[in-house]
Amino acid sequence: MPVVDIPGSKSVTARALFLAAAADGVTTLVRPLRSDDTEGFAEGLARLGYRVGRTPDTWQVDGRPQGPAVPEADVYCRDGATTARFLPTLAAAGHGTYRFDASPQMRRRPLLPLTRALRDLGVDLRHEEQEGHHPLTVTAAGVAGGEVTLDAGQSSQYLTALLLLGPLTREGLRVTVTDLVSVPYVEITIAMMRAFGVEVAREGNSFVVPPGGYRATTYAVEPDASTASYFFAAAAVTGGEVTVPGLGEGALQGDLGFVDVLRHMGADVTVGRDATTVRGTGELRGVTVNMRDISDTMPTLAAIAPFASGPVRIEDVANTRVKECDRLEACAENLRRLGVRVTTGPDWIEVQPAAADGPTGTEIKSYGDHRVVMSFAVTGLRVPGVSFDDPGCVRKTFPGFHEEFGALRTRL
Ligand SMILES: O=C(O)C1=C[C@@H](OP(=O)(O)O)[C@@H](O)[C@H](O)C1
Numbered sequence: 006m007p008v009v010d011i012p013g014s015k016s017v018t019a020r021a022l023f024l025a026a027a028a029d030g031v032t033t034l035v036r037p038l039r040s041d042d043t044e045g046f047a048e049g050l051a052r053l054g055y056r057v058g059r060t061p062d063t064w065q066v067d068g069r070p071q072g073p074a075v076p077e078a079d080v081y082c083r084d085g086a087t088t089a090r091f092l093p094t095l096a097a098a099g100h101g102t103y104r105f106d107a108s109p110q111m112r113r114r115p116l117l118p119l120t121r122a123l124r125d126l127g128v129d130l131r132h133e134e135q136e137g138h139h140p141l142t143v144t145a146a147g148v149a150g151g152e153v154t155l156d157a158g159q160s161s162q163y164l165t166a167l168l169l170l171g172p173l174t175r176e177g178l179r180v181t182v183t184d185l186v187s188v189p190y191v192e193i194t195i196a197m198m199r200a201f202g203v204e205v206a207r208e209g210n211s212f213v214v215p216p217g218g219y220r221a222t223t224y225a226v227e228p229d230a231s232t233a234s235y236f237f238a239a240a241a242v243t244g245g246e247v248t249v250p251g252l253g254e255g256a257l258q259g260d261l262g263f264v265d266v267l268r269h270m271g272a273d274v275t276v277g278r279d280a281t282t283v284r285g286t287g288e289l290r291g292v293t294v295n296m297r298d299i300s301d302t303m304p305t306l307a308a309i310a311p312f313a314s315g316p317v318r319i320e321d322v323a324n325t326r327v328k329e330c331d332r333l334e335a336c337a338e339n340l341r342r343l344g345v346r347v348t349t350g351p352d353w354i355e356v357q358p359a360a361a362d363g364p365t366g367t368e369i370k371s372y373g374d375h376r377v378v379m380s381f382a383v384t385g386l387r388v389p390g391v392s393f394d395d396p397g398c399v400r401k402t403f404p405g406f407h408e409e410f411g412a413l414r415t416r417l
């Protein structure tokens with residue numbers, strides 16, 4: 006029975022780094038994710054003058070409730086949207102001039118609703134080239150706080166950034182959302198703020214954050230549930246069994262809900278107190294599923310959909326078009342390259358069962374998207390000849406993916 010150790014959650018590590026930097030005292034992160042996104046986040050903090058110390062298993066951050074330690078900084082956010090959206094928001098609470106840029110991929114991704122909200126709160130923020138995109142400069146002079154309205158229909162990260170900022174403002178914050186996707190990520194934010202001593206109140210569509218700052222702590226990062234989805238899917242399509250320790254009933258991440266989709270399709274799933282096991286049963290039924298809450302697992306499901314006995318339709322995932330790539334089209338194109346029939350709409354994808362002679366191996370076009378590669382690696386368990394034009398882009402969240410997945414392949 007393969008037991009797979011999954012690296013730490015990207016979302017939890019990014020939040021923990023923000024909270025640690027903003028807290029009063031020294032915070033220790035236990036088993037943070039070490040990947041391009043989170044290394045980029047930690048490097049960004051260091052650029053802003055925060056002290057980040059490392060041992061193989063822990064990161065220590067000296068918190069500065071007053072904001073960055075340097076009056077000027079130039080921060081490169083790489084491909085990470087958490088870095089590119091959370092760090093300018095953290096910097097706004099300080100005093101100084103901070104410029105943020107990102108990779109070409111991240112430059113294409115939006116953040117206008119967030120930067121508008123920051124401006125509405127009095128933050129001096131300028132986009133250098135294209136309105137609502139990196140590069141941008143924050144000329145920070147602290148944030149008074151107050152009320153602000155936000156459209157988080159494209160990304161919940163806008164709301165998370167503002168909630169994280171709330172305790173650093175002088176009066177606290179009340180954020181009213183007109184739309185919101187990826188709700189479980191906001192729940193992660195609220196639970197983690199609580200662990201750092203701040204209670205967010207929810208009043209209908211409004212989130213109320215008191216002023217007063219964060220308390221430093223020791224924080225253990227749980228394994229990444231989105232990463233685990235590839236290993237759970239592997240069990241479901243091969244008839245094997247995979248157990249992931251550290252992700253159980255108390256897990257913070259909504260993406261663990263992907264196992265409910267697999268259960269619905271016919272897999273045997275046990276979510277225990279501190280571990281989850283998926284066992285393939287040989288049966289994989291078609292399904293129609295709304296993935297608005299867990300859209301990072303849309304490519305995982307799309308990539309195994311050809312092995313289902315009926316059509317797989319994934320709905321309400323418009324915002325997957327503004328991730329590392331347009332994931333709906335990237336998945337559709339790669340499925341077609343495999344010889345699978347697929348259709349897409351503005352916010353959905355429908356995949357037909359593979360023909361009797363099965364999908365045919367091909368080179369998968371990665372679009373620099375870690376999830377495209379990791380998802381179609383699962384397809385490759387059943388289809389000989391699947392390769393990737395850019396296998397290394399998994400570094401964003403899981404640099405060791407191919408080694409770990411290769412090792413699992415021999416044990417399934
Ligand atoms: O807050 C976070 O850590 C994340 C939120 C989600 O983004 P959206 O809210 O943009 O869907 C998710 O896709 C991303 O990988 C991580």
Ligand SMILES: C=C(OP(=O)(O)O)C(=O)O
Pocket residue numbers: 084085086087301328329376402
């Ligand atoms: C969308 C993703 O990342 P981010 O938005 O944090 O860059 C992801 O990891 O799938």
